[in-house]
Amino acid sequence: MIEKIIKEANEQYLRYSTRRHFLQECITGLGAMAMGSLVGSCGTGTGTGSARMPAMNGLDPLLPKPPHFPARAKSVIYLHMAGAPSQLELFEYKPELAKLHNQLCPPSLLEGKRFAFIRGVPKMLGSQATFTQHGQSGAWVSNYLPHLASVVDEVSFLKAVQTDQFNHGPAQLFVHTGSPRLGRPGMGSWVTYGLGSENSDLPGFVVLTSGGKTPDGGKSLWGSGFLPSVYQGVQCRSKGDPVLFVSDPEGMSRQLRKQSIDAINEVNRREYEAFGDPETLSRIAQYEMAYKMQISVPEVMDISSEPEYIHQLYGTQPGKESFANNCLLARKLVEKGVRFVQLYDWGWDSHGAFPNEAINLGLRNKCREIDRAQTALLIDLKQRGLLDEVLVVWGGEFGRTPMQENREGKEMPFLGRDHHVDAFTIWLAGGGIKKGTTWGETDEIGFSPVKGKVGVHDVQATILHALGLNHEQLTYQFQGRPFRLTDVAGEVIQPILA
Amino acid sequence: MEEGSIGLFIGRWHPLLVHLPIGMLLMAAVLELLRRHPRYAKVQVAIGPVLFAGMLSAIAACIAGYCLSLSGGYEEAALRRHQWLGIAVAVLSVIVYLYHQRSAAWQIHRKRYIAAALWMLLVILVAAAGHYGGSLTHGNGYLMQAAPPFLQRWLGGKGGGAGTVVIRDVQEARAYRDVIRPVLATHCYSCHGNDKQKGALRLDSMAFIRKGGENGPVLKAGGPEESELFKRITLPEDDEHHMPPKGRPQLSPHEALLLQWWIAQGAPFDKKVKQLQQPPAVKPLLAALQAEDAIKMHPFVPGKAPGKAGSAAIHALVQRGLKVMPVSEENDYLQVNAFNDTAFDNTHTALLLPLKKQLIWLQLGHTRITDAGLRNIAALPALTRLHLDHTAVSDNGLDALRTLEGLAYLNLTATKVTDQGLDKLAGLKSLKQLYLYQTAVTAGGVQRLQRRLPQLRIDTGGYQIPFIAADTIVYR
Numbered sequence: 001m002i003e004k005i006i007k008e009a010n011e012q013y014l015r016y017s018t019r020r021h022f023l024q025e026c027i028t029g030l031g032a033m034a035m036g037s038l039v040g041s042c043g044t045g046t047g048t049g050s051a052r053m054p055a056m057n058g059l060d061p062l063l064p065k066p067p068h069f070p071a072r073a074k075s076v077i078y079l080h081m082a083g084a085p086s087q088l089e090l091f092e093y094k095p096e097l098a099k100l101h102n103q104l105c106p107p108s109l110l111e112g113k114r115f116a117f118i119r120g121v122p123k124m125l126g127s128q129a130t131f132t133q134h135g136q137s138g139a140w141v142s143n144y145l146p147h148l149a150s151v152v153d154e155v156s157f158l159k160a161v162q163t164d165q166f167n168h169g170p171a172q173l174f175v176h177t178g179s180p181r182l183g184r185p186g187m188g189s190w191v192t193y194g195l196g197s198e199n200s201d202l203p204g205f206v207v208l209t210s211g212g213k214t215p216d217g218g219k220s221l222w223g224s225g226f227l228p229s230v231y232q233g234v235q236c237r238s239k240g241d242p243v244l245f246v247s248d249p250e251g252m253s254r255q256l257r258k259q260s261i262d263a264i265n266e267v268n269r270r271e272y273e274a275f276g277d278p279e280t281l282s283r284i285a286q287y288e289m290a291y292k293m294q295i296s297v298p299e300v301m302d303i304s305s306e307p308e309y310i311h312q313l314y315g316t317q318p319g320k321e322s323f324a325n326n327c328l329l330a331r332k333l334v335e336k337g338v339r340f341v342q343l344y345d346w347g348w349d350s351h352g353a354f355p356n357e358a359i360n361l362g363l364r365n366k367c368r369e370i371d372r373a374q375t376a377l378l379i380d381l382k383q384r385g386l387l388d389e390v391l392v393v394w395g396g397e398f399g400r401t402p403m404q405e406n407r408e409g410k411e412m413p414f415l416g417r418d419h420h421v422d423a424f425t426i427w428l429a430g431g432g433i434k435k436g437t438t439w440g441e442t443d444e445i446g447f448s449p450v451k452g453k454v455g456v457h458d459v460q461a462t463i464l465h466a467l468g469l470n471h472e473q474l475t476y477q478f479q480g481r482p483f484r485l486t487d488v489a490g491e492v493i494q495p496i497l498a
Numbered sequence: 499m500e501e502g503s504i505g506l507f508i509g510r511w512h513p514l515l516v517h518l519p520i521g522m523l524l525m526a527a528v529l530e531l532l533r534r535h536p537r538y539a540k541v542q543v544a545i546g547p548v549l550f551a552g553m554l555s556a557i558a559a560c561i562a563g564y565c566l567s568l569s570g571g572y573e574e575a576a577l578r579r580h581q582w583l584g585i586a587v588a589v590l591s592v593i594v595y596l597y598h599q600r601s602a603a604w605q606i607h608r609k610r611y612i613a614a615a616l617w618m619l620l621v622i623l624v625a626a627a628g629h630y631g632g633s634l635t636h637g638n639g640y641l642m643q644a645a646p647p648f649l650q651r652w653l654g655g656k657g658g659g660a661g662t663v664v665i666r667d668v669q670e671a672r673a674y675r676d677v678i679r680p681v682l683a684t685h686c687y688s689c690h691g692n693d694k695q696k697g698a699l700r701l702d703s704m705a706f707i708r709k710g711g712e713n714g715p716v717l718k719a720g721g722p723e724e725s726e727l728f729k730r731i732t733l734p735e736d737d738e739h740h741m742p743p744k745g746r747p748q749l750s751p752h753e754a755l756l757l758q759w760w761i762a763q764g765a766p767f768d769k770k771v772k773q774l775q776q777p778p779a780v781k782p783l784l785a786a787l788q789a790e791d792a793i794k795m796h797p798f799v800p801g802k803a804p805g806k807a808g809s810a811a812i813h814a815l816v817q818r819g820l821k822v823m824p825v826s827e828e829n830d831y832l833q834v835n836a837f838n839d840t841a842f843d844n845t846h847t848a849l850l851l852p853l854k855k856q857l858i859w860l861q862l863g864h865t866r867i868t869d870a871g872l873r874n875i876a877a878l879p880a881l882t883r884l885h886l887d888h889t890a891v892s893d894n895g896l897d898a899l900r901t902l903e904g905l906a907y908l909n910l911t912a913t914k915v916t917d918q919g920l921d922k923l924a925g926l927k928s929l930k931q932l933y934l935y936q937t938a939v940t941a942g943g944v945q946r947l948q949r950r951l952p953q954l955r956i957d958t959g960g961y962q963i964p965f966i967a968a969d970t971i972v973y974r
Contacts, residue, residue, distance in 0.1 A: 066824035070796040070831075147963055198821055199837040313963055337837040361973040368968060375963055383959025384887070385909040385933035468826055494785045 061230045061285050062204055064196035067468025072498070073391035073431025074198070075334040076191065076463060078342045079327075079374060081366075082172065082215035083349030084396035086417055087425040088446050089359050090367070091157060093131040093140040096444035097402050101126035105403045109447055116166045116419040117351065117407045124445070125404040125417060128360040137436030144367040147375040153436040154378055154387070155429045156496040160440030160449030163398050163456050166419045168349070171397035172217030175456055176342075177225065178485045185225030185476075187460060188340035190485045191467060192231045194474045199337035201296040203234040203289060206338055208326040210238070211346030211366075222342060226478040230282040230289075233342065238325040242301035246293055254294070261287050300332050314376040324373035331380050334390050345370060348396060351405050352416015359400075359415050378429060391430045391466045393459075399424025402445045423449050426459060432466035434498045457490030465492045509566030513635070515559040516584075520628050522552030523591055527621050549595045556588040573693045576634050583627035590620050637688045668784045669772040674704070677771065677787065678760050681753045685742050701727075704767045722761040731757065752783050797930070798882045798906055799825060804855045806830050811852035818846060825858060831880070833859035840864050844871030854878045863887040863909070869895030876901045887911035887933070893919030900925050911959070912936040917943025924950040935959025 023031035088094060105122050129142035135153035148155075165171035170180035177184035185193070188205035197204030207222045215221060222233025236242045248257050265284045272280040303311075303325060304318055314324045323345050330341045347366050349357060356362035374394065381387040400417035423442045429435075440452030461471040464485065471490055475482035526548040532538045533545065563584055567577055594616050632640060671677060682701050688694070690701040690711075699711025707727070710716050716726040723729065730741035731754050742748060749757070760766075763774045771784060807830065812822045819839035825831040832853055836842045843866035850857060857878050863885045867875075872895040875884070882904050892914035899905070905926050911933050920943045923929065932954055934944070944956050 064821050064823045064835075066827050068826065069828050070799045070826040072796070143968075146966060146968060150963075198835050200821075201838055313961075315969070337835065355974060364971075364973045368971070372963055372969065379961045379963070383933070383935040383957055383961060384911050385885075385907070385931065385935075385957065388907070388931065491782055 060200070061228055061281060062192065062197045062200065062289075064198050065194065067195060068470045068473055069468050071431075071466070071468025072388075073466045074389045075338060076188075076340050076391045076393065076467065077330045077334060077377070078187070078340070079370075079392065079394040080172075080175070080215070080342065080344050081348045081370075081394070081396045082211070082217075082344050082346045083168065084171075084398050084400060084419060084424070085348040085366075086350050086359055086363060086400040087159075087423070088127050088400060088402060088417070089129045089350075089363060090142055090144055091140060091425045091427075092127075092159065092442065092446045093142075094127060094402070094444060094446045097124065097446060098126035100124040100445065109403075114166070115401070117405055118401065118403060118418045119406065120409040122401075122403040122406045122418075124402060125359075125415060128415060135436060137438075139436065139438060144364055145371045147371045151375050151378050154382070155427045156433050156435070157438040158426045158428070158440050158452075158454055158459065158493065158496065159423070159438055160442055160451065160453045161395070161399075161424050161426050161456070161459060162449060162453055163421050163424075166398060166421050168216035168397060169218070171419075171421075172215055172221055175395075175397050175459075176217065176221045178457065178460060178487050182220050183225055184483070185227040185231065185485075186220075186222045186233060186342075187463065187485060188222060188233050188342060189224045189227050189231040190474060191340045191464070191469075193227050193476065194464075194469050195339060195467065197337070197339055200289075201292045202300065202333070202336055202338050203293065204339040205231065205233040205342075206333055206340070207233040207235045207342045207344070208238060208329060209235065209344045209346070210321055210323040210326050211344070212321075213346045215344045215346055221344075226483070227476060228278050228282040230285045233340075234293075236297065236301060236329070237321070238301070238303075238329060239319065239321040242297050243293060246290060246297065248294070257294075258291060261291050296336075300336055301329060303328050303332075310380070313372075313380065315372040322373075323370050324376075327373040327377040328380075331377055331384075331386075334381075334386060335384070350400065350416050351407070351418065352412040352414040353407070355414060357414065357416055359417060361414065381430070387430050389431050391428065391432065391463065393426065393428050393463060395426030395459075396424060402447055420447075422447060428462075428496065432498055434496050437496055439493065439495045452495070454493050455489065457486040458493050461486050461490035462493045462497070465497070505565045506569055508562050509564075509569055512559060512562035512566045515555060515562050516628075516631060519552050519556035519559055519587065519591065520624055522548050522555060523587070523620060523624050526552055526594075527617055530617055546595075546598060549591070549598055553588070553591040553595045556584075556591045560584050560588045570698065572634055573695070576630060576693060580627060580630040580634055583623060583630060587620070587623045587627050590616070590623060594620055634694070637693055668787050669770070671771050671787075673760055673763070673769055673771050673774055674765075674767045677756060677784070681749065681757065685747060685749055685753075688746075689742075717761065717765055719765040720762060722758040725761050725765075728754075728758055728761055752786070755780065756783055799829070799831060799858065800880065800882065800904060804830050804880065807832055807853050807856040811849070814849050815853075818842065818849070822853075830856055831858045832856040833861070833883075835861040836863070836865045837861070841866060843867055844874075847871040847874035850874065851877060855880060857881060859883040861885040862889065865889055867891065869898075872896075872898040875899070878902070879904065881905055882928075883907040885909045886913060889913055891915065893922065896922040899923070902926065904928055906930045909933045910937060915939065917946075920944065920947045923947060926951070929954050932956045933959070 023029065023035060088097065101124055103124050105124055107121070110121065127142070129144045131140050131142045132149075133139065134141050134149040137153050139152045139155070139157065141149040141152055163171055163174060165174050165180045173182065173184075174180040176186050178187075186205075188207075192204035205222065209215070219235070222235070224230070224232040234243065237244070241247065248254065265287055268280050268284045268287075271277075272284070303316060306328065310328065311318070314328045316322065316324045316328055318325065323343065326343045330343060333341050345366075347356065348363070350359045350363045351357045352359070354362070356365070378387065378392065381390055381392070399420040399422070401420040403418065405412055405416045405418040423446060440454060441450050442448060443450050464471040464474065471484060471486045471492070475484045477483075526545055529541045529545045529548060533542045563581065567581060597613065597616060668677075686701045689696045690699045692700075692702060695711075697711040697713065699716065700706035700709075707717055708715070713726070718724040730739055731749055733740040735744055735748070759777070759780045766774070776784060812832075815822050815834060820842070821835040821837065823833055823835075825833050834850065834853075834857060842862065847867065850860070851874060854877060858880050860875070860878070860881060860883065862875075864887070866889070867886070868890045869892055872891065875881070876898040879902070881902050884899075884902070884905060884907065887909045888911065890913070891910065893916055896915065896919040899908075900922060903926070906928050908923070908926075908929060908931070912935070914937070915934065916938045917940055920934075920939060923932070924947055929951060930953060932947075934956065935958060937958075939958060944958060948954065948956055
């Protein structure tokens with residue numbers, strides 16, 4: 001009996017003799033010093049590749065930093081239509097395709113290509129929308145987006161954007177993090193890492209979702225990847241509590257909360273001095289940000305204080321989760337200096353399996369949901385003098401095929417299109433972007449680009465360029481090499497820059 | 499003088515040998531000065547041997563230099579100058595040496611002045627010969643170009659570097675003049691230009707390029723692979739025929755590609771870029787030539803260099819919660835945001851004044867500033883962008899803003915400005931954007947201002963999106 005207790009006591013004692021103890025305490029800690037010098041440069045955030053990391057002396061990681069050259073835009077609002085909106089029903093006018101409607105797809109188009117769901121030989125599908133030209137620029141916009149058509153002169157289209165991922169998850173990751181694999185930081189994280197935040201009371205990177213579901217790429221789309229987690233996107237909700245768990249529980253006053261956060265941060269600061277882990281700085285910053293957000297976020301996320309005509313302009317639905325609410329919130333956030341606001345709207349995957357996936361039914365409903373709101377966003381930013389300083393980007397993760405989807409070779413109950421990687425449409429408006437232009441052209445059925453082909457990395461490089469960042473110089477040292485948003489590719493798309 | 503001959507070999511020793519007389523003769527002159535001081539009288543014995551060595555090496559350098567000049571490719575006038583100065587140095591060094599050896603015998607009073615004159619002449623000639631020798635190798639203005647601007651101005655040299663071509667629209671630019679010639683100027687003119695013509699080749703004008711050099715034409719229009727001009731650039735860098743020679747600044751792959759493209763298009767000397775075919779590999783390179791310009795032409799950033807702002811002034815602002823950041827890493831202009839200092843009011847505007855040279859963008863929306871505070875704001879002459887939205891600013895304050903000549907963007911959304919205030923803005927000739935949403939201005943006032951400032955874009959907001967039937971149709 002006694003042996004058991006002694007044995008247990010010995011084991012407990014031995015448990016405290018960790019490797020850390022040996023390295024730190026024995027031989028006056030020479031082991032720890034040696035290890036530090038060996039792996040010191042392996043740490044994340046060290047090395048010349050992380051030129052934008054705040055110096056390791058406790059500086060605020062969200063301190064605003066100057067861009068490489070003068071920026072045209074200070075903030076970005078990215079409207080991502082998760083699921084991939086059909087460019088052939090919205091912006092790509094292809095009368096030739098209409099002539100081929102219901103004809104069998106010629107084999108030359110199918111050769112060597114792999115589709116997500118199309119099997120065998122599908123039929124061609126002409127556009128279900130009617131197109132007209134609008135504005136002074138003469139841009140083609142369909143009747144699915146009548147309101148956007150009225151402001152199309154503010155917008156620049158990229159009609160020949162290419163990607164190489166035909167599944168939602170990897171494709172969304174590719175668009176937002178620069179790689180189809182998980183683990184890389186999102187665009188907003190890169191931007192806040194590069195530029196900091198102009199308003200220290202609000203997070204620099206905010207994400208709002210609508211459409212009922214989170215996009216397929218998941219929360220990694222706005223994750224901070226290998227960047228310090230302070231640069232992570234903060235997902236706010238337009239229904240209920242704006243940020244979950246940010247408000248104090250019952251019985252805790254704000255004063256008490258401040259005291260406990262100060263105590264925690266004091267411990268963290270000492271921890272940082274001892275170990276130098278940049279993630280600790282992140283933690284300190286996040287605690288302080290969370291404290292400030294308790295006041296600032298409910299204030300900025302409260303759309304009920306807006307006048308009635310603003311609500312009518314956007315078509316908001318207070319109390320519910322809607323894209324219109326999110327657009328109004330996006331405007332309020334950039335007004336307050338938030339760097340990067342991402343809006344995800346789910347439900348654009350028009351395969352044709354269900355009525356809400358039909359390009360002549362469900363797609364029209366989705367368009368109706370966003371049309372007024374995105375137009376209102378552009379107009380509202382413009383009248384407040386912000387459109388010059390804010391870059392608005394709209395797009396999906398890939399396009400849709402000119403062919404009708406025939407899942408497993410069978411005809412679908414509704415009209416739908418499959419995923420198409422070779423060509424899709426993105427539009428940009430605002431800071432640094434020319435007004436009323438189109439860059440890129442696809443062939444007469446909208447299958448392949450023929451002119452002005454750009455890749456996803458090029459779009460990312462252009463967004464960074466508008467913010468004043470050279471995409472090749474915004475790097476972070478990780479796993480032994482400098483990483484950047486555009487990986488090893490990407491060229492700024494000069495023709496659409498003002 | 500063909501390659502491999504002994505003459506050329508000796509000639510190539512000139513750049514090595516010539517440094518010896520420079521060092522030694524100048525050292526001899528220094529020792530000669532030094533020996534007059536009682537403490538260093540002992541160096542007297544060194545002057546003789548140093549002079550002797552300097553004399554011999556000067557003669558050897560002259561011989562080698564003459565052999566080198568026979569290889570040709572140097573501009574005649576400069577070569578002659580350097581040659582005669584070098585020979586003069588050698589001759590004078592012999593005279594000074596002999597004089598020095600016999601100085602004891604000739605220690606007569608007035609001869610001391612002759613000795614001093616000879617020494618000074620020697621030093622001057624060494625400097626002059628050396629300078630012209632350097633110009634022969636590195637081109638005129640080699641030192642001056644690298645001097646800092648204040649020194650250049652003081653010495654009266656040409657300021658700045660070689661005139662860089664600023665291409666506003668690369669498609670409208672001339673292919674040879676604006677794209678290819680700058681590349682040749684940077685990498686080729688120093689040896690194949692006005693001052694020197696190595697291989698009897700000049701590349702600094704259309705006629706000279708067409709004429710070619712001692713080995714024949716260097717350009718075959720339409721065939722870059724058969725044009726020496728391009729072939730030599732693509733040789734391995736170690737190859738003896740590779741151009742530019744090893745050790746000189748090399749052409750970047752982009753520049754080489756542009757040269758290849760130009761030759762392949764028929765080496766046109768007068769066509770514009772847009773008249774030529776532009777394969778996809780070349781398009782981004784051409785666009786990049788224009789991009790530099792696009793970045794520099796930011797509409798709200800003035801082009802001058804304001805100098806750094808004082809850190810104490812910046813610190814005072816940051817203490818208040820204002821964000822002070824440089825506009826970019828390229829220049830010292832600053833922007834100030836008051837997002838986190840909504841208590842900013844008139845008394846604090848004085849804190850901005852120390853930054854008046856650097857401050858160009860000022861964001862004071864939602865603060866407590868009023869008309870009185872605008873007086874200090876008006877004392878910031880560099881301002882191009884000013885946000886005063888959602889403040890208590892009214893027409894009276896706009897009086898003060900009249901002095902802001904560089905102001906290009908003014909945001910007065912949700913302020914108390916009326917038509918009267920608009921009239922006060924009519925003197926701001928640089929104003930490009932004015933935002934008056936949620937103010938009490940009327941169409942009449944706006945029109946009046948628009949007439950006086952036709953370049954100005956005035957936005958009064960209040961846009962409506964009409965309700966249409968499609969807004970409520972649900973498709974099932």
